[in-house]
Every structure is written in structure tokens, then in C-alpha cells.
Amino acid sequence: xxxxxxxxxxxxxxxxxxxxxxxxxxxxxxxxxxxxxxxxxxxxxxxxxxxxxxxxxxxxxxxxxxxxxxxxxxxxxxxxxxxxxxxxxxxxxxxxxxxxxxxxxxxxxxxxxxx
Amino acid sequence: xxxxxxxxxxxxxxxxxxxxxxxxxxxxxxxxxxxxxxxxxxxxxxxxxxxxxxxxxxxxxxxxxxxxxxxxxxxxxxxxxxxxxxxxxxxxxxxxxxxxxxxxxxxxxxxxxxx
Numbered sequence: 243x244x245x246x247x248x249x250x251x252x253x254x255x256x257x258x259x260x261x262x263x264x265x266x267x268x269x270x271x272x273x274x275x276x277x278x279x280x281x282x283x284x285x286x287x288x289x290x291x292x293x294x295x296x297x298x299x300x301x302x303x304x305x306x307x308x309x310x311x312x313x314x315x316x317x318x319x320x321x322x323x324x325x326x327x328x329x330x331x332x333x334x335x336x337x338x339x340x341x342x343x344x345x346x347x348x349x350x351x352x353x354x355x356x357x
Numbered sequence: 358x359x360x361x362x363x364x365x366x367x368x369x370x371x372x373x374x375x376x377x378x379x380x381x382x383x384x385x386x387x388x389x390x391x392x393x394x395x396x397x398x399x400x401x402x403x404x405x406x407x408x409x410x411x412x413x414x415x416x417x418x419x420x421x422x423x424x425x426x427x428x429x430x431x432x433x434x435x436x437x438x439x440x441x442x443x444x445x446x447x448x449x450x451x452x453x454x455x456x457x458x459x460x461x462x463x464x465x466x467x468x469x470x471x472x
Binding site for chain 2: 274276284285286287288291330332334342343344345347348349350
């Protein structure tokens with residue numbers, strides 16, 4: 243099964259700082275990548291999708307993809323206490339040997355933004 | 358409002374009883390999924406369905422069963438054969454299973470406690 247690795251954290255940053263969250267994946271053929279935010283006790287919410295190398299910006303969020311190095315990162319600018327959550331990275335996996343076709347999720351990085 | 362609904366939000370059962378969790382979506386999505394999340398853990402795929410009347414086992418299907426008789430509905434039954442059923446169960450859906458269509462959207466979840 244394809245692997246998606248994330249540092250579990252917690253990553254602690256002061257309010258107003260840039261939070262940098264990283265994810266590495268094992269499948270060199272992956273073409274799309276997703277970041278989800280999950281507040282404690284709630285379900286995951288899709289916040290960013292990225293499909294090509296480089297940066298994609300959406301408000302305070304920037305996703306960065308480097309397919310050659312097989313990593314995708316999420317930057318949160320001007321971090322707010324309300325950004326405190328677990329951030330999950332997800333990568334599609336299409337496995338010819340098992341026929342499994344679904345997203346593989348990392349275990350998530352817990353972000354704490356200190357007021 | 359378009360979205361995914363799961364019911365009930367909280368469910369308590371005695372050991373040895375089967376229980377069915379409901380998942381309904383009105384997003385006209387073809388693919389639907391069930392995940393399990395344990396405290397402090399990532400998401401684990403139980404079952405998924407790409408199309409009506411078809412479904413595939415995920416990584417932890419033992420002790421669970423599903424049906425997909427309608428596009429909108431994908432109920433999950435937790436049977437008495439599931440050894441550790443207490444968990445947070447998440448249903449998700451996506452347009453399809455390729456490229457950007459892997460974007461999955463989650464329902465609010467059902468928290469199952471078995472004693």
C-alpha cells in the first residue's frame with residue numbers, strides 16, 4: 243500500500259507566524275494531492291488541492307508540490323488560534339496488484355497556534 | 358443545501374449487537390467511502406463504492422458490511438464480528454476516482470460506543 247508520512251507534532255507557532263506543514267509520499271506516479279483540516283471531535287474539511295508542481299495560493303494558505311522530491315507542504319501565513327487543528331495530507335492510490343483505488347491519508351500533524 | 362449527512366451523531370450499543378450507520382449524500386457523487394478513526398489515529402478505509410450495486414473492501418473490512426442500492430445512500434453495518442467497534446466513523450463522497458475527482462467531502466461522523 244502507498245505510504246503518506248507526516249510529522250505528528252504538535253507543531254507550536256505564535257499567533258501571526260507562518261506555520262509550515264510537510265508531507266512525503268511513496269508513490270512517484272501520484273498526480274493529485276489534498277490537505278484536510280480536522281478540528282478536535284469533528285470531521286475532516288478539504289482546504290487545498292494541488293495537481294501540478296509549484297505553489298498554489300488560497301487566502302492565507304499556500305500548498306507547495308515538489309514531485310521530484312515527493313513532498314507536498316502547506317504554509318499557513320498569519321497563523322491564528324482558530325487554525326489550531328490537525329492537518330491531514332492525502333494522496334490517491336491506484337494499486338494494480340490489489341485493485342485498491344482510494345485516497346491514502348497521513349496520520350496528520352497537530353498544529354497549535356499560541357495567542 | 359448540498360452535503361453529506363450521517364446519523365445518528367452518537368450511538369451506544371451492547372457488545373454482540375449489530376448496528377447500522379446511515380450515510381446519505383445529495384451531491385450527485387458517484388463514489389462513496391467509509392473510514393474509521395480511533396483516538397489520535399489517522400483515517401483507515403473500511404469500504405468504498407465507485408458506483409451503485411458495486412463496492413470494494415478497504416484496508417480493514419473484517420467485521421463490517423455495506424450496501425449501495427441507491428446512488429445517494431451507502432449504509433455501513435458494524436457486525437458482532439468486529440472485535441473493537443468503538444470508534445469515530447466517517448462517511449465521504451467524491452465525484453469519481455481519477456485526478457481532481459478524488460476530492461473527497463466528509464459527513465459529520467458517527468461516534469459509536471460499544472460496551
